[in-house]
Every structure is written in structure tokens, then in C-alpha cells.
Amino acid sequence: MRNPSPVSLDKQGAVGLIRIDNPPVNAINHDVRVGLAEAMAQTARNPELKVVLIVSTGELFSAGADINEFDRPLAEPSLQTVQAAIETARIPVVAAIRGLALGGALELAMACHYRLANKNAKLGLPEITLGIIPGAGGTQRLPRLVGAGRALDMILSGAPISGSEAASIGLVDEVVEGDLLDAAMSFCRRLIDDGLGPRPTCNRTVRPGLDDAAVAEALHKHARSLKGRSTQALVIDAIRAATLPFAEGLAVEAALAQKSLAMRESLALRHVFFAERAAGKLDGAPTEAKPFEIRRVAIIGAGTMGSGIAIAFADAGRDVIVIDNAQPALARSQEFIRSAYASSVQRGRIDQKTAEERISRIAGRTTVADAADADLVIEAVFEDMDLKKQVLASLDAFLPAERLIATNTSTLSVTELGRATARPGRVFGLHFFSPANVTKLLEIVRGRDTSMEALQAAFQIAKLVKKIPVVSRDAFGFIGNRMMLDGYFRESEQLLLEGASPAQVDAALKQFGFAMGPQRVSDLGGTDVGTKARIQLYKRESRPDPYFVIADRLTELGMLGQKTGRGFYRYENGGREALPDPEVIRLIEALSAERGIARREISDEEIVERCILALINVGALVLEEGIAARASDIDVVWTSGYGFPRHLGGPMFYADSLGISHVAERIRHYHKKLGHYWQPATLIERLASAKSSFEEWDRQKV
Numbered sequence: 001m002r003n004p005s006p007v008s009l010d011k012q013g014a015v016g017l018i019r020i021d022n023p024p025v026n027a028i029n030h031d032v033r034v035g036l037a038e039a040m041a042q043t044a045r046n047p048e049l050k051v052v053l054i055v056s057t058g059e060l061f062s063a064g065a066d067i068n069e070f071d072r073p074l075a076e077p078s079l080q081t082v083q084a085a086i087e088t089a090r091i092p093v094v095a096a097i098r099g100l101a102l103g104g105a106l107e108l109a110m111a112c113h114y115r116l117a118n119k120n121a122k123l124g125l126p127e128i129t130l131g132i133i134p135g136a137g138g139t140q141r142l143p144r145l146v147g148a149g150r151a152l153d154m155i156l157s158g159a160p161i162s163g164s165e166a167a168s169i170g171l172v173d174e175v176v177e178g179d180l181l182d183a184a185m186s187f188c189r190r191l192i193d194d195g196l197g198p199r200p201t202c203n204r205t206v207r208p209g210l211d212d213a214a215v216a217e218a219l220h221k222h223a224r225s226l227k228g229r230s231t232q233a234l235v236i237d238a239i240r241a242a243t244l245p246f247a248e249g250l251a252v253e254a255a256l257a258q259k260s261l262a263m264r265e266s267l268a269l270r271h272v273f274f275a276e277r278a279a280g281k282l283d284g285a286p287t288e289a290k291p292f293e294i295r296r297v298a299i300i301g302a303g304t305m306g307s308g309i310a311i312a313f314a315d316a317g318r319d320v321i322v323i324d325n326a327q328p329a330l331a332r333s334q335e336f337i338r339s340a341y342a343s344s345v346q347r348g349r350i351d352q353k354t355a356e357e358r359i360s361r362i363a364g365r366t367t368v369a370d371a372a373d374a375d376l377v378i379e380a381v382f383e384d385m386d387l388k389k390q391v392l393a394s395l396d397a398f399l400p401a402e403r404l405i406a407t408n409t410s411t412l413s414v415t416e417l418g419r420a421t422a423r424p425g426r427v428f429g430l431h432f433f434s435p436a437n438v439t440k441l442l443e444i445v446r447g448r449d450t451s452m453e454a455l456q457a458a459f460q461i462a463k464l465v466k467k468i469p470v471v472s473r474d475a476f477g478f479i480g481n482r483m484m485l486d487g488y489f490r491e492s493e494q495l496l497l498e499g500a501s502p503a504q505v506d507a508a509l510k511q512f513g514f515a516m517g518p519q520r521v522s523d524l525g526g527t528d529v530g531t532k533a534r535i536q537l538y539k540r541e542s543r544p545d546p547y548f549v550i551a552d553r554l555t556e557l558g559m560l561g562q563k564t565g566r567g568f569y570r571y572e573n574g575g576r577e578a579l580p581d582p583e584v585i586r587l588i589e590a591l592s593a594e595r596g597i598a599r600r601e602i603s604d605e606e607i608v609e610r611c612i613l614a615l616i617n618v619g620a621l622v623l624e625e626g627i628a629a630r631a632s633d634i635d636v637v638w639t640s641g642y643g644f645p646r647h648l649g650g651p652m653f654y655a656d657s658l659g660i661s662h663v664a665e666r667i668r669h670y671h672k673k674l675g676h677y678w679q680p681a682t683l684i685e686r687l688a689s690a691k692s693s694f695e696e697w698d699r700q701k702v
């Protein structure tokens, strides 16, 4: 039996009410397009109808075209066919937008003759974030409604604008404050009373078209998010075509949209979109999670991380108690929190009243017992096993047994920490990344005893603080830091020992697409942070020499990076500019000589290839060892937490795009040349001989 259509048509007097009901996000898939086409055909046949109103059920109008359908030829009717039926209808068609109208949904609304939206609606064309161009008339109708320059800005940004802003630029006709459906019905009746007919967007013209100055300005404005990308060139070509007769412009757009869909960056960006959503699902979890209510959170340790985590929860509207046994640390934390909010106000992200309300949610205390009535306690004290065990044990003594305890450790065993309490099932890692109130990634660390219920609560916590969760098993460095230390950073240090300079390594990897090269990252975080992590590592495992001999020597010398004015680079007068330091080069040369490493010229290509292959190889080990459940989880970790270019899809997707046989062959090549640690992971050898891929490996697991 055919499922009921996700689109219904109701006759309400002279208004034909078309309703889209396709949970969870009212995506415009094939069934919706069929439903819309049938509904429009029925309204055309009914002479009693004078206006058509299109609305959606639920909290949002629609998230746009169904992204799952992009991998195959689109079945008719296409969205363009539906839009043509709407735009050429003999009676006016109105769209009423509640919540989100993104991509194809906004394009659908732009083909309607009139548009209403509630004040807080969000209207946007986010296609560029998926590496595609709006392909259902968006590049042709948006310029007709708001002008070519404004359209370019909106499409290149990909960010939605509010209903009110949309009204101010002519994208919607009216903003609704109260009930949207009531207001839309009276708007329709007014159209009938005033005898207003269809008003096809396609009949408008675009004058002036896109000029070079507007293009240069928009590209400059969005340069950061578009670094290394190519979709923007197609967007510009499509908007330029908006001055052509409508049908010709649409044809240009359709050809460019097809081209964008086939581009590697689009495949990569769509992969990351679905990878992020898959990462939020736990294998073997019951479908219905027990709701986890948080009213109050206690954070132990008011340092860099504790303060950032406090902001994240205050932003989510929760009361926070920050506890530190050092009064000066508490004072510094409060100062940090105040200045973070002041900067949000200054940047126009929130208003002063909201900032004050959030600051007032965060209270500082000096005794751990003040955590007693928290629903969740997050421990973020110094990275020291004995200290953390002591803090957890003392918490355990008074915190009701059902409450959850999370640790923000980045290197210690979560299992061992959990066993310092009488509730190991309710202890897990919440590995936030600095700055904790900004960085999207949250590694949820599953200790050996962590219960499924606690993990499901951890996912709800991630959602509350708007983080992207990825589950990691409890092993040194979890997913991200393990790959960074054993793969990416280690290789960059090896290249320094063989002859490259910090500036050359950083420039090559920046050119590849990382926001910052590894040596700059070390200097920013502090070379001592890595050294301390390695002290913890050596308590559990060993690593063959050379392993971070340069960074550890810098730490020994007190050259801790930006904070001390010297690290891999020099920083003058407390500035951020990384200047080459000849003394560091001499220090590296001495370390090379001690190990009998002959220094040589190294090409940028070799730097990038070795750092990325090393990252991929350790990623494969992380999968083999079951630390990450899916290759796509690793891609999420690296794109949302470590600055791996999103448009390359993450290290494992990138490996697939290079071809696993090629990856295996190049790793073998370096194994021959450099020996020991360049052993290809068994999983890479297996996938290469089966002519398979990480994507296929993930799929087979599902």
C-alpha cells in the first residue's frame, strides 16, 4: 500500500490550503514534489478557489531539498516543474514561513507570488556549505527580489537571515508577530478582497546585474569561509546569468548546479554533513533515550577549560557553579567570563541584557561540597591522576548516587577515574576542546564501565551545549589527540629533524587548508601542554625515539610558545606574529646531529604528503583498535575540532579520494625509506587488497 502523501490540500472557503508534513525537517523529497504537483493541479481544476496558501506542519517550514537524493538522477517532477506550476498558476499562491526555510524551501517560496514569515523565521540558501549552488531557481529569483549584489552576499555566506530582515530587503511581503496561519489566512482573504492576482517573480528583471566591484567585495567578505573552495565561481556565473531572459538564466543555473554536484568538494561537504549526524547515533542504543534534565551544572576547576565550559552551559540557559580551591583562580575565571561576554556584545552576537543574564547564572565557589545539588558535575582540574581521583572520590561521598560525573581529562584513563568512585557506570569523559565555549567538537569518552544510559545522557548534554558529539573508547589521546600526536604532529617534527624549518612546515600545511600549521598550534597551546601529555603517555605506553624531542627540549628551556614570547617561533612585545628564530633552527640542527640524521632540502609536497599520510595511518589504527566506531567519526573529529579542511571531507574521506591502494603504496614507500613507525596499518592493507574504501568499511559495519 502506498504511504499517505506528505502533502495535503484542504479547501477553506476560497483558499486552497496546501500543507507539507514530512517530519523531521519537511525535506522536499520526491513524495513531497509529487504531492505538491498534484495539489497544484487540483487547485487549477477547482474554479471556487481564489488563492492558494502553502504552509508546513511542525516547527519549521522546510530544510530544503532532500540531500539523500543528490547521489542519483532526480526523479520527476523536479522542484523546477513544481515551481513552474506555482508561478504560472491563474490564482495567486502565497507561502507562509514558520521557522526555517532553507535551500529548496526558500526557492519554493520565491516561486510563490507572495511570502509571509514570522519574525524569528530563518530564511537562507545554505547550498554553498554543501559545495553546491542553489539549483531550483535560487540564483535567478533571489536577484530578482533583492538585487544581484545582495543575492550574491546571501548565497556566498550560506547563513540565513531573520523574517524581519527578509522583509526589510523585499524577500518577504509581511512579517507576522502572532499566529502564522491565522495571519496568512487573513492575508489571503485580503488578496481576494483587493482583487490582487498572481505576481510571478520570473517576470521581474535584474538591473543592474552583478558588477566586478560587487563580486570583489563579496569574495573579500567571505574569503575566510571560502578559502580553498571553488563553488563560489559557479555561484557568480549563475547570478550573472540572472540578467538573461528567465528561461535562459534557469538553464545556465541548471548546468552549473549539475557541475557543482559532481565536484569533489561537494562530495566531501555532503559526506561531512551526514558524518556529523551519524556521529550523534550510538550503535546498540535503545531508540528512546531516558530524558536527562539538567537544571544546574557544577564545574570543578576554574582554569582555561572550566571557564569555557561554564560559558557553554550558561549560554544554554543553565545555572552553573564553578568551583576552584584557589581564590585567585576563581577571580581570573570570572574576569575571563566577563570579558568573553563583553566581546560577544561588542561583536553584536548578543545584547548587553542577555550577557548580564548569562553572567549572573555563573556562581563561583571554593569547596567541592558546593556541587551537592548539581545534576551534572564536570571535573576540569589539573591533568594529574591522583588529584583527579581524589576530587572524584570526595564528590562521590556526598553527591546522590544517580548523578552523573564527567571528566574533561585529555590523556588519563576514564575507566581508572570512574573506579575511584562507587558509580563507575555514571562516569564518562566529556572532552571539550579549547576554547570550550567555541569549538564545536565534544569527544564523549566511554570508560569500560560507563553505562548506556550515561552515554545517552552525554549525547543530550552535547545537544544542549550545541556541540557535535563523537564517542571515543578510553585509550590514550582518545581519537583526536592520538592521531595528532602519533601521526600528524610527530611527522611534522620528523620533517624538522630532516631539514625543514617550522615556517616551511606550517606554510605547506596552511596551503593544504589547515587554519594553522602544527608548530604554530604548539606555540599557541604551549609546548609544555604536549610535554605534560607525553609524561602521562609514558606512564602507560612507550614510543620509539625520536618522539617530540624538539618540543620537549623547548619546554625544558622554558620556551613555551606564545605565552613566553618564544617557542618554535619568536613573538615580539607580546604580539601574535610568529617570527623565525635562528636559535631554534640551531637547536633543531643539534638534535638532528645527535641522532645522525642527515639534513636535506624537503619539498612542500613531501611535507604535506607525509603529514597527511601519517594522520590517515594512525586513523586506521584507531579504527582497528575500536577507539573510533566509524571512519566518518574520525572525519568529524578532525573537521570540527582540529581544523582539517572541511571541503576535503576529513582525513579518512580524503584517503578514499586519493584511493586506498595509492595510500597503501605511498605508506610502504616511506616505510622503506624511513623505517619503523611507517608500517602501514593492517586495515589499510586489507582495504587496499580488497579494492575497498573507508566509506565501504563503514557501510558494511552498518
Ligand code: 3HC
Pocket (backbone or CB within 6 Å): 024, 025, 027, 063, 064, 065, 066, 067, 068, 079, 100, 102, 103, 104, 105, 107, 126, 127, 130, 133, 134, 135, 136, 138, 277, 278
Ligand atoms: N535533506 C535530507 N535530510 C535532512 C535535511 C535535508 N535537507 N536536513 C536535515 N535532514 C535530516 C538529517 O540528516 C537528520 O536525519 P537523521 O535523524 O536520520 O540523522 C534529520 O533530518 C534531523 O536533522 P538534524 O539532526 O540536523 O536536526 P537539527 O534540528 O539539529 O537541524 C537543520 C535541523 C537546521 C534543518 C539541519 O538539519 C540542516 O541544516 N539541514 C540542512 C539544510 C540545508 O542545507 N538545506 C539545503 C539543502 S540543498 C537544497 O535545498 C538544494 C536546492 O538548491 C535544490
Ligand code: NAI
Pocket (backbone or CB within 6 Å): 300, 301, 302, 303, 304, 305, 306, 323, 324, 325, 326, 329, 380, 381, 382, 383, 384, 387, 391, 408, 409, 410, 411, 431, 432, 433, 434, 525
Ligand atoms: P588549568 O591549569 O587552566 O586549570 C585547572 C584549575 O583547576 C586551576 O584553576 C586549579 O586551581 C584548579 N584546581 C586544581 N586542583 C583543584 C581542586 N582540588 N579543587 C578545585 N580546583 C582545583 O587547566 P586547564 O587547561 O583548564 O585543564 C583542565 C583539564 O582540562 C585538564 O584535565 C586538561 O588536560 C583538560 N583539557 C585541557 C585542554 C586545554 O587546551 N587546556 C583541552 C582539553 C582538555
